[in-house]
Amino acid sequence: MRILGFESSCDETGVALIEVQGDAPPRLLAHALHSQIAMHQAYGGVVPELASRDHVRRVIPLAREVLRDAGLGLADVDMVAYTQGPGLAGALLVGAGVAVSLASALGRPALPIHHLEGHLLSPFLSADPPEFPFVALLVSGGHTQLMRVDAVGDYELLGETIDDAAGEAFDKSAKLLGLPYPGGPHLARLAEFGNPEAFDLPRPLLHSGKPDFSFAGLKTAVLTQVKKLGPNVCEQSRADLAASTQAAIVECLLKKALLALKTTGLKRLVVAGGVGANRHLRETLDAACAKRGIRVHYPELQLCTDNGAMIAMAAALRVQRGLAPADAAGSFEVRPRWDLAELSSP
Ligand code: ATP
Ligand code: MG
Ligand code: FE
DSSP states (O other), X not given: OEEEEEEOSSSEEEEEEEEOOTTSOOEEEEEEEEEOHHHHHTTXXXXXXXXXXXXXXXXXXXXXXXXXXXTOOGGGOOEEEEEEESSOHHHHHHHHHHHHHHHHHHTOOEEEEEHHHHHHHGGGGSSSOOOSSEEEEEEOSSOXXXXXXXXXXXXXXXXXXXXXXXXXXXXXXXXXXXXOSSHHHHHHHHHTTSOTTSSOOOOTTTTSSSSOBOOHHHHHHHHHHHHHHOTTOOHHHHHHHHHHHHHHHHHXXXXXXXXXXXXXXXXXXXXXXXXXXXXXXXXXXXXXXXXXXXEEEOOOGGGSSOOHHHHHHHHHHHHHTTOSOOSOOSSOOOOSSOOGGGGSOO
């Protein structure tokens, strides 16, 4: 069967087509993505109303592009999947509206997907997919969580951030350094030339003994340093501050991921979400996990941030496990706020 997946939870419109054949690993036939980053950059962040309008403009052309790339037509689509939440309500409504309308016109089922389940299962799109069970470190723009994952649809929250997400910490610090939105990748690039020990930045909750995180204090500390350095700051000091910020975030993520692996006794770590693209994070996790006999899996670099492929993949893995209701949905609702652990059966 072929599943057409739609993602529109924030500022990326994504569409993808995946083929499922029996128990074989689902195969990505085609995917297309439009990022609104350039449009929101002038505002320093995502403007929800503009995001929704742009999804409306992009979604149908992207779906056409995907079908054309796959050499297939609408009649070849057996199921439609879409991001139901969490995310921006208006943005979610665009993808959900298009997906459910299309499914209903085709007489096919429409499967709502949890956006974070998409991120979490995105490493299954790589050449070397993980095996269950594993610990998942979900590090995105809106979430920072450690989960125990025993199977598709079986997610236990081990710990999460009590304030900002890791991606948010990257973005807010980058903004203070005068870098464009979203600052994560820009800060990472600047950090390449910096000394990570130049500034002593806080690592809140590092020794809490629990797999939790707190990044709000880091942003305040970066602000203090930026003010101290003043407007005529030299390029090297900016790079040093970027490197020190990145080092603080990565150390927190590393320590807590290791703690979760230790307490669960699991030997497999899956990293997902936009911050999973960070090179320093990958190198640090790889080195620490290699020493402990732990395997680490990542999504492909370009599939760390939002995309349609991960939504179609989550749907495909659900279908293979009998976790997808076969009836066509006539109506729909979006869930801007939605905990992933709610997906697990009690
Ligand atoms: P959520 O999935 O929680 O709803 P989101 O969809 O906005 O949030 P993602 O698309 O998964 O989040 O990730 C975007 C985040 O990843 C941004 O904060 C961005 O700065 C960060 N990011 C992307 N690449 C890198 C990188 N190389 N280094 C650090 N951060 C990065
Ligand atoms: Mg985004
Ligand atoms: Fe996301």
